[in-house]
Amino acid sequence: MIRVLIVDDQQLVRAGLRMLCESTSDMTVVGQADNGRDAVRLAEQFVPDVVLMDLRMPGMDGITATKRILDIRPVTRILVLTTFDDDDHVYPALTAGACGFLAKDVAPADLITAVRRAATGESPFSPAVLRRLVDRAVTTTTQPAPPEPDLTAREREVLTLVGAGMSNAQIGENLHVGITTVKTHVANLMVKTRCDNRVRLAVLAVRLGLVPP
Structure with missing residues (x-):
């Protein structure tokens, strides 16, 4: 409960x-x-x-x-x-x-x-809220785009979908994998990119050009 x-x-x-x-x-x-x-x-x-x-x-x-x-x-x-x-x-x-x-x-x-x-x-996150958070972070930063982290092809796909605002369940459906697998990929992404939450992952996806700003 x-x-x-x-x-x-x-x-x-x-x-x-x-x-x-x-x-x-x-x-x-x-x-x-x-x-x-x-x-x-x-x-x-x-x-x-x-x-x-x-x-x-x-x-x-x-x-x-x-x-x-x-x-x-x-x-x-x-x-x-x-x-x-x-x-x-x-x-x-x-x-x-x-x-x-x-x-x-x-x-x-x-x-x-x-x-x-x-x-x-x-x-x-509501998609509209996540989009506003990402837009604000991207437009207010003065730092150059970060170097792309060493990601597997699947991690890159997951990062792209996180940046598009998808939930873990939606990512799993899109990639035809289980939600536990998606959670593992997201956790690995947070470690590799040093992004400690989903918003920062989404911002990184935009700044790397994986999703349109």
């Missing part, structure tokens, strides 16, 4: 997320908070597997709450819910340790899938 903590300052949003999570057979909502301070307290009290985290809240914001929760319990997976005007907050949340980002207009089925992926160690 996936233990979920919901953090959002809007009561209607919290109610909708709770109803959605509890409509499944493998999730239970262990707590709800409308601010970052309560989120930290409830995360310590109820030990959730996944936190659905809003970014902009009164008092302690979601970025600070993310960092403090992960200081207390580093294995917690924090999945940020963001709006299109949250771009200035998304990078700090990534730096604070958030494992993934979903746009608030995400389809209900996609949100449920993302929670499950986060719980198993993946980093789910």
Whole structure:
């Protein structure tokens, strides 16, 4: 059973997320908070597997709450819910340790899938959010393109598909391999490229010319 903590300052949003999570057979909502301070307290009290985290809240914001929760319990997976005007907050949340980002207009089925992926160690991103993160990183960097790492042909294919915003399941379907194999390739890519998350892998794929900017 996936233990979920919901953090959002809007009561209607919290109610909708709770109803959605509890409509499944493998999730239970262990707590709800409308601010970052309560989120930290409830995360310590109820030990959730996944936190659905809003970014902009009164008092302690979601970025600070993310960092403090992960200081207390580093294995917690924090999945940020963001709006299109949250771009200035998304990078700090990534730096604070958030494992993934979903746009608030995400389809209900996609949100449920993302929670499950986060719980198993993946980093789910709404394609639009990942694209904005990559575009911002590519357009603001002043560093020359890095030398291409020593990758196998299959790792290069996986890196290309990560850069295109595909999930591990989508990559597996595209390459006709199992999801465990994809996870192994992604882990190897992170080691070889020294990219510690999926966003940095996607940025590298664009900067290497594997996917169009």
